Amino acid sequence: MIQVTRKSVSMILALVLLFTTFTIQPLTANAESTLDLNAESAILVDAGTGKVLYAKNADVALPPASMTKMMTEYLVLEAIENGQISWDTTTQISDYAYKISANIYFSGVGLTQNKDYTVKDLYNAMAVFSDNATTIALAELIAGSETEFVKMMNDKAEELGLSEYLFVNSTGLDNSSLGDDVPEGTDPNASNLLSARSAAQLAYHLVNDFPHALDISSQTEVDFEGYTIENLNWMLPHEATFLQQFHYEGMDGLKTGNTDLAGYTFTGTAERDGKRLITVVMKTNSKEERFRETAKLLDYGYNNFQSEELFAAGYQLEDESTLPVAKGKEKEVSVSISDPVSMPIKADEAELYSLEYHIDEEKLNEEGELVAPIEKGEKVGTATLVYQGEATDHGYIFEQEAVSVDLVSDEAVEKANWFMLTLGAIGDFFGNVFTTAVDWIKGLF
Known part of the structure; x- marks a missing residue:
């Protein structure tokens, strides 16, 4: 015969409470997420x-x-x-x-x-x-x-x-x-x-x-x-x-x-x-x-x-932290976002957001390079927030509106002087000649 004591009743009640905590709460959260509105x-x-x-x-x-x-x-x-x-x-x-x-x-x-x-x-x-x-x-x-x-x-x-x-x-x-x-x-x-x-x-x-x-x-x-x-x-x-x-x-x-x-x-x-x-x-x-x-x-x-700050001001994409520069004293320039990116997001979804760069094509030459001179803090494009989760993304209240910030240069790049530009042009010329010659010789064999 099982003896029921006050202590055992307390333990049973505690187990029941623990069980309902794990079973009822998820249902409540699920009901809230579906939002069945009248x-x-x-x-x-x-x-x-x-x-x-x-x-x-x-x-x-x-x-x-x-x-x-x-x-x-x-x-x-x-x-x-x-x-x-x-x-x-x-x-x-x-x-x-x-x-x-x-x-x-x-x-x-x-x-x-x-x-x-x-x-x-x-x-x-x-x-x-x-x-x-x-x-x-x-x-x-x-x-x-x-x-x-x-x-x-x-x-x-x-x-x-x-x-x-x-x-x-x-x-x-x-x-x-x-x-x-x-x-x-x-x-x-x-x-x-x-x-x-x-x-x-x-x-x-x-x-x-x-x-x-x-x-x-x-x-x-x-x-x-x-x-x-x-x-x-x-x-x-x-x-x-x-x-x-x-x-x-x-x-x-x-x-x-x-x-x-x-x-x-x-x-x-x-x-x-x-x-x-x-x-x-x-x-x-x-x-x-x-x-x-x-x-x-x-x-x-x-x-x-x-509301969470997803990316701080100065953030850089790992593989796109620099852009090539033509006619400058430097061959590339570091770029980053000018302002922080904040959004109202669901808990634990921060990792589902990323940034996508859009470089201003009017600032690029035919080779896809920025052209010096470039000022520090100069806008070179935009960075747009992208959601990669599976949940429904309802977008923004206006179709044209999206979270984006300016993509700017982190330092100035001065234009190279005429002598350095001439040497560079000569180097490019002979480099092209050499490449052409090598390709011609390879073609003989």
Whole structure:
């Protein structure tokens, strides 16, 4: 008969705990790496490098709803930076904007005509409460009409390199809901379109070109005409008990969206320990789901990737540490990378990255040599980061973007004087003659 003691029970429990540690943890890690998101499309981007860390149907164009307002925000901030308007500039409310504001289905804050509103107040209502009427008022202030503003939106999208886009109004509402107020030249039945990638591209430009946008989007509430309006981004630190479950540390933006056609969308951004991530989820089923799925993306980014310096400044490829030089006092010059190469990478994958040199052909002669004189630190090409792992590499948020640094000369090489160049030419001449003669004699036998 087996005697069960307190000590033996403790040992059994310890073994069970040890077993579950080795069996459960790998499954959890695997589930995290697959990231089964409840969203029709999604993307996760490192805001510093533009590296895409995760993507799901990221190039499918879908209605973004009020995420459209990120483009309106960009153009307002650009107009302020250019001196066209200021935060204190005032404007009044047109009949169109007033009608939208009075419509309870369009989340209006309630505007008054024949009254001056500052750009700051209108922008706060747009960015924090996703108000449509204040968005239209800003569009009309900048461009004269929403029709002209829509043209600006599409032109700016092309300039910024957005991959998939169509803007038909400034708000993200479906044109079919605007009646006779559809911007001229746009399809009355059309909706704005963005892919998850292009929404992230827009957010990338917004937070990098105008960081002040985050000071506004991170406000949990603002005062508007004497009453408080709350931010629709539930991942900010709201005081309401129900919303606290969605709070995500480091979250400071960016834009929610919802229409019947678009479902619930959200472009989020958070920063922890100096590392900023951008997320987009599109066509989720509820307000709650869009924030939960965003949290999954951010957890995946922060838990699985770390910014690491892969190659230090001055690094040289072992077999390509020098380049040949023509017409110089030296026959070769040492080359290395000018700056360190850093990337967000998964743990233990540092060895899967290498550098590839691309020498500037305009600096080479027909023999593939650099031509003296060469200055110290002169750029002779670029070094591009190459990933050699088996995991899916999602590339960068912009197709043309890749991590590369300048390849520079480590020392100066002066041009040889005319006498040395002449001796070299004579030596080359007789060397060629001798080689030709030897080849001719060999041909006789």
